[in-house]
Amino acid sequence: MSEEARPLAGAWRALRRRPDTVAAATVVLFFALMAAFPALFTSTSPRSCPIRDARLDPQGWGAAHPLGTDALGCDVLATLVHGVRPSLLLAAVVVGVSVMIGVTLGLLAGYYLGWVDYLVSRAVEVFLVVPLLLAALLVLSLFQGVDLGAGTFQVILLPAVVLILFGWMPYARYVRASTLEAKNLDYVTAARSLGASDVRIMVRHVLPNAIGTVTALLPTSVAGVISAEAVLSFLGIGVRPPATSWGIQIEQGSEWVTGGAPHILLAPLVCLVATVLALVVLGDALRDALDPRLAR
Amino acid sequence: MGRYVTRRVLQAVGTLLLVMFLLHLLTTVAIQLNGNPAQAFFGDKVASPAQLAAVEQRFGLDDPCFDRVGDPCLGPFAERLGQYARGDFGTNLRGREVSDIVAAAAPNTLRLFCVVLITWLTLGMVLGSVAARRRGSAGDHGIRLTSVLIDAFPVFVLLIVYRYVVAVPLHRWAEETFGEDSWPPYWFKPSFDPDHPWATVVVPGILLGLAGSAAFIRLVRAGQLESYQGDHVRTARSKGLAERHVVVHHVVRNSSVPVVTAVGLTFAEALGGAVITEGLMNIYGMGGVLWEAVRNDDVGLVLGIVTLLAAVTVVVMIVVDVAYAVLDPRIRYE
Numbered sequence: 001m002s003e004e005a006r007p008l009a010g011a012w013r014a015l016r017r018r019p020d021t022v023a024a025a026t027v028v029l030f031f032a033l034m035a036a037f038p039a040l041f042t043s044t045s046p047r048s049c050p051i052r053d054a055r056l057d058p059q060g061w062g063a064a065h066p067l068g069t070d071a072l073g074c075d076v077l078a079t080l081v082h083g084v085r086p087s088l089l090l091a092a093v094v095v096g097v098s099v100m101i102g103v104t105l106g107l108l109a110g111y112y113l114g115w116v117d118y119l120v121s122r123a124v125e126v127f128l129v130v131p132l133l134l135a136a137l138l139v140l141s142l143f144q145g146v147d148l149g150a151g152t153f154q155v156i157l158l159p160a161v162v163l164i165l166f167g168w169m170p171y172a173r174y175v176r177a178s179t180l181e182a183k184n185l186d187y188v189t190a191a192r193s194l195g196a197s198d199v200r201i202m203v204r205h206v207l208p209n210a211i212g213t214v215t216a217l218l219p220t221s222v223a224g225v226i227s228a229e230a231v232l233s234f235l236g237i238g239v240r241p242p243a244t245s246w247g248i249q250i251e252q253g254s255e256w257v258t259g260g261a262p263h264i265l266l267a268p269l270v271c272l273v274a275t276v277l278a279l280v281v282l283g284d285a286l287r288d289a290l291d292p293r294l295a296r
Numbered sequence: 297m298g299r300y301v302t303r304r305v306l307q308a309v310g311t312l313l314l315v316m317f318l319l320h321l322l323t324t325v326a327i328q329l330n331g332n333p334a335q336a337f338f339g340d341k342v343a344s345p346a347q348l349a350a351v352e353q354r355f356g357l358d359d360p361c362f363d364r365v366g367d368p369c370l371g372p373f374a375e376r377l378g379q380y381a382r383g384d385f386g387t388n389l390r391g392r393e394v395s396d397i398v399a400a401a402a403p404n405t406l407r408l409f410c411v412v413l414i415t416w417l418t419l420g421m422v423l424g425s426v427a428a429r430r431r432g433s434a435g436d437h438g439i440r441l442t443s444v445l446i447d448a449f450p451v452f453v454l455l456i457v458y459r460y461v462v463a464v465p466l467h468r469w470a471e472e473t474f475g476e477d478s479w480p481p482y483w484f485k486p487s488f489d490p491d492h493p494w495a496t497v498v499v500p501g502i503l504l505g506l507a508g509s510a511a512f513i514r515l516v517r518a519g520q521l522e523s524y525q526g527d528h529v530r531t532a533r534s535k536g537l538a539e540r541h542v543v544v545h546h547v548v549r550n551s552s553v554p555v556v557t558a559v560g561l562t563f564a565e566a567l568g569g570a571v572i573t574e575g576l577m578n579i580y581g582m583g584g585v586l587w588e589a590v591r592n593d594d595v596g597l598v599l600g601i602v603t604l605l606a607a608v609t610v611v612v613m614i615v616v617d618v619a620y621a622v623l624d625p626r627i628r629y630e
Binding site: 130135142230235258262272273280 | 312457459464586587593599
């Protein structure tokens with residue numbers, strides 16, 4: 001197959017040649033590895049916090065506390081490493097499920113039009129009116145008292161549901177638009193006249209046209225969820241203690257910058273920015289690679 | 297045109313009703329699952345059943361449907377709509393009217409948004425135009441890199457760094473250099489000062505505007521690039537018009553229309569950003585009130601403000617749509 005016929009393969013080839021995307025991908029993989037295997041990076045538990053060791057300065061690699069300790073005496077590196085998992089898992093779950101919902105609804109709305117389209121478009125409109133962060137603030141403070149347990153998945157369940165509920169609309173819009181465009185193309189009409197079923201046309205012929213735009217959105221959306229989670233945790237309504245996250249760490253660290261221990265704030269902040277920057281660079285490169293109008 | 301506006305307004309009213317119903321459903325389910333929100337009124341203190349009942353009645357939570365899981369509670373919803381229609385948005389936990397709080401807080405939010413809007417348009421128009429004009433040059437690449445970097449620093453991070461790391465030394469430096477009574481120290485004050493609302497809102501506003509400006513830069517650049525290749529620009533050039541005239545009248549003006557819509561789309565996101573900005577910088581605006589309300593578990597206040605802000609978003613979207621239709625007649629006939 002030629003390059004034009006398989007946009008994703010062509011994009012992949014274009015991406016591998018750019019040093020910035022390779023670097024960005026390395027950063028993302030590094031943090032993904034940290035989320036999957038925290039034991040590789042630290043052997044200290046984030047829960048062991050002797051108060052007499054509070055606010056130690058960073059001691060360098062190999063010492064007991066490479067990045068120092070926070071206001072309660074917990075190891076900053078350990079907290080950092082164990083805080084990646086909830087953030088990344090949340091981002092992956094939220095973006096994954098939102099894409100599934102958005103793509104399905106957008107495809108159905110664009111393909112069948114009529115009342116399906118009316119319902120979906122109205123729903124998109126309604127959910128778009130409430131800004132994501134505002135909705136999250138409202139719902140999470142409403143459900144603050146609900147106790148779901150302390151498992152890896154339970155701590156992110158509530159923020160995940162809210163962010164999905166108010167985050168699927170962009171995908172539905174994009175997919176609907178490209179479905180409208182694609183469904184009248186000649187090869188789709190040909191498939192229909194050959195007797196292909198609606199489902200087959202949608203999945204095999206219409207969806208591949210729409211997938212490019214959605215893929216280009218993914219890294220930026222993941223970055224968006226990660227920073228939204230940080231804000232929510234900063235307010236104490238995102239990932240909940242005893243689980244840690246970068247947002248919680250930033251909240252605790254912010255009080256100590258002028259108090260002589262800036263590393264408590266800077267460590268999680270640098271990690272957050274590095275992750276988001278890497279994802280945004282990836283998204284930007286992906287948008288270039290997948291958007292034929294820019295390739296001119 | 298009149299018909300278009302009427303249709304748009306009716307549609308918006310419908311959307312707003314649905315939004316209110318959605319928020320109502322969420323609140324109801326939360327109360328049903330979560331137990332009594334009246335308890336939040338007492339904090340950690342133990343309240344007697346009589347006290348609880350009194351509080352429930354005051355906040356309209358005494359309807360039995362709040363005890364039945366899965367009941368949509370249409371009665372209280374109708375009641376609440378009636379209250380909204382009379383301009384009554386409920387009270388906060390201390391009994392102050394939400395509408396009072398909003399009236400006191402809204403001017404500061406408006407100030408913030410003025411600064412944000414100016415930042416968006418200036419950065420977007422200037423950087424976007426330059427990038428489009430010198431496409432492919434080092435300047436274009438630099439501007440593009442800048443917009444990627446802007447995206448990579450969430451408002452939250454920018455503000456945290458500004459407030460906790462940069463503002464204090466900068467404020468001190470400004471005081472020493474310009475004297476305590478001059479303007480610069482107020483610009484860099486790490487928190488809001490009600491006596492100097494404009495001066496203390498400028499820097500947070502610029503930071504918030506900066507965070508949203510990447511979208512504008514890209515949009516203006518793409519729009520103008522398209523215009524530069526348009527037939528009307530070639531015609532204008534071949535008529536012998538000065539390049540300056542071509543750029544200002546045929547490129548910049550023509551590509552300004554999509555920027556208007558972008559204001560509408562970015563507005564909802566900026567409202568979220570405003571909550572973070574006002575909350576972190578202690579600005580007494582709608583977002584700041586909301587931030588504090590979340591911290592104090594004041595659910596009534598949160599609900600009232602989110603409803604109001606949703607209404608504001610709907611209005612902004614209508615205004616943008618109408619402005620778009622005025623600027624671009626093709627939209628009206630869709």
